[in-house]
Amino acid sequence: ASRPSMRFVQPRTESQQAMRALHRVRESLVQDKVKTTNQMHAFLLEFGISVPRGAAVISRLSTILEDNSLPLYLSQLLLKLQQHYHYLVEQIKDLESQLKRKLDEDEVGQRLLSIPCVGTLTASTISTEIGDGKQYASSRDFAAAT
Template identity: 50%
Template sequence: MNEITLIGIDLGKHVFHLHAQDAKGREVFRKKLSRSQLLPFFSNLKAVTVVMEACAGSHWLARKLNAMGHVARLVSPQYVRPFVKSNKNDFVDAEAICEATSRPSMRFVEPRTEAQQLLAALHCVRESLVIERTATINRIHGILLEFGIVIPLSKITLRRLPDALAVHDLAPRLIQIIHRLHEHYRYLDQQVDDVERDLTAQLREDENAARLLSIPGIGTITASLLASEVGNVAQFACGRNFAASIGLVPRRHSTGGRSTLCGISKRGDKHLRHLLVQGARAVILRAGQRTDRLGAWIRSMLTRRHSNVVACAVANKLARIAWAVLTKHTPYDASRFECEV
């Protein structure tokens, strides 16, 4: 048997399909393993390069394989798709992963650490709780509107909602429904506060957090998500590459020597991109009070471009500053970073 140098894994919940190649790209074997068989198989195998798509469970498996002495690499699924042959199946997918990895110009995803995955999990939980809380508020508003009651559902009003409804002549059963929804809202609101406290506590353990928090427009939520998503900043050659990974650079369509720039590409983590854009809007609102070069640049942009375009441009700038801060291991300094990123 030829010596194995590369193994591609098509990941699944219960079953994993493996495609092994030698140094010349020739197939050595194909195997189908259950979850309980996968790690014992690699523990008895000579150290090789193992590649898989960056998806659910891939970061955990990459850490396990690296601990065994293998070299685990993750590939974005969008880069694997062009190498999938006709009559798609799981073994063909594993072969396509090997083929994509063999390209000299292929870009890989840095495996996350356990701490980074914990931060990402907290963000996932918080986002779902916020969505459910908003849905509950809208549900209360919609039910009351059906009975001709319009109450501004701000946080202060929601806290004293039962008192606000006492002045209206409502059916007891309707009051019971509203009270039930109100209790659900209070539970969700408390859960969001608890998760945010956990995020703040987690940030205290991260040395990069203070540097990220020094950047204008970046608060606790954005800093913690940046810390979990960026990983090893050395994987990005420059700040623009990092901004491109979040989807904050223009899409380009070039043909016949003519280059056309479109809107932002919207690749990568949409939640992180959303937070950076909202942070950029906060910076724009206070641009008139800034006396540094960043403020002057924003004011100049506002005279030439729409505010939404400026918000994306500032978000791009914030992403580049975050890369520079993490790369240089120093807090944000307006005079030092604005010309370099």
């Protein structure tokens, strides 16, 4: 504090901390969703079945299982992974609706939403991480803090 160049940052509010936790859990679920489709894709490739990466393996799974003679345990495993994928999608949607509800109550978030091409996730992330931005005297201070 005795140094003139020392910069201080406002601590996050409880609301900002809670929003940050929502974002982190959502990001984790999105990573799990990608991991699940990649795993299904890899299992099918091991048996010589090539499908596009991503959600295509989920939508085509019933056709793949009908057209190919895979071991029963693998078919059951793939179906469980498909169920897990759908569970993750529902959890992500639930968290996104919570983020949207919280953003509706946030004045800074509402102002950010008025900017073209800024959606719910971007606005809530910026609002959570930066707050109202008044703690930054200039863009240089902001860049140094982030």
